[in-house]
Amino acid sequence: MTAFPENLIAKILKRKQENALRSLGSNYAKVDFSSNDYLGFSKTRFQQHAGVSDGSTGSRLLTGNHQYFHNLERFLSEFHKVEAALVFNSGYDANLGFFSSVPQRGDIVIYDAFSHASIRDGIQLSNAKSYKFKHNDLEDLKKVLNTHKSHLGNLYVVTESVFSMDGDTPDLQAMVELTERYDAYLVIDEAHSVGVFGEKGEGLVQRLNLQHRVFARIITFGKALGCHGSAILGSEFLKVYLYNFARSFIFTTALSPHSIKVIENRYNMLNHHSPDSFYQQQRAQLLRNIKFFKATLNSLGLDKENYVPSDSAIQCILVPGNENVKTVAGTLQSAGFDVRPILSPTVPKDHERIRFCLHSFNTFDQITDVLKHLIH
Ligand SMILES: Cc1ncc(COP(=O)(O)O)c(C=O)c1O
Structure with missing residues (x-):
């Protein structure tokens, strides 16, 4: 040793x-x-189909991009009422990939002071400047936005719909309106809201019918869905951008067909929403x-x-x-x-x-x- x-x-x-x-x-x-x-979903038994392998054999840009990904991503975009979905290996990877690649040098990221470590780590890897605002404090967010409103680069604002260490929720409606006034791109991490909120567990953004006014949502499957993995929901452009530039997506072995089938199975459970x-x-x-x-x-x-x-x-x-x-x-x-x-x-x-x-x-x-x- x-x-x-x-x-x-x-x-x-x-x-x-x-x-x-x-x-x-x-x-x-x-x-x-x-x-x-x-919801106790992790204890539900999923019968593995014969022929669904346990390994994906490579990155999604190489041999790992099996058909199950396409089916799941199509399903997710319909379920979450968004143009496109891109599956990542975990919520940590999704936030790291998003924040390290989307905000560019010259852009500004404004984040809630209680943002999850994966958001902060992504921001740290980015070339953009970042500023925090007081937790769930829209007045403070407004102040920070005002300070940077004449900035030439893009403004990104990030929050969580349910904060992981506090369980509380920002006023999402007001936040959407505020960020629209400043032409800022709003990103919402819905890790702890999917499965719990919304008629079919779609999350808080959809419960408030705000999905068309949000730049990107990060959802994870390791919480209420009781399995593993995550997705970023947004436009088709965002999806293409991410699989070209998000390093935590590109340089890692893809989730296995088996993992994708489990996620699909859990969503089927949400979709059967009779009382x-x-x-x-x-x-x-x-x-x-x-x-x-x-x-x-x-x-x-x-x-x-x-x-x-x-x-x-x-x-x-x-x-x-x-x-x-x-x-x-x-x-x-x-x-x-x-x-x-x-x-x-x-x-x-x-x-x-x-x-x-x-x-x-x-x-x-x-x-x-x-x-x-x-x-x-
Ligand atoms: C708000 C939030 N975002 C992202 C993550 C990371 O998700 P995952 O566990 O899928 O990596 C977590 C998990 O702790 C979280 O609480």
């Missing part, structure tokens, strides 16, 4: 001292209040659970200043300090709940939190129980 560099050991030790060292744990036996499997379909039952139960969680928070007096208001499946209670939040999470874990502490630097210092991900399969008793443990 070769020696490990001293400077990297020092970084690990520093993280440890700050109580922020990440570990690869597993809590599978516990009650799940932590995964993104909001007694498996999907609609799960979605209705998830929405009931979100309501029940919030009502219980209220009755226990937990929805005061430390609660991050949210109507989504992601619900957070702030517990400032890495050590404190770890202790609280440890108590809940010892009581049998898979609840994770969210530490800084993942969230800003003093905004550490317990993050509850709610699911269709959580029971009212489990919700009451976990919240009661929070106050003991």
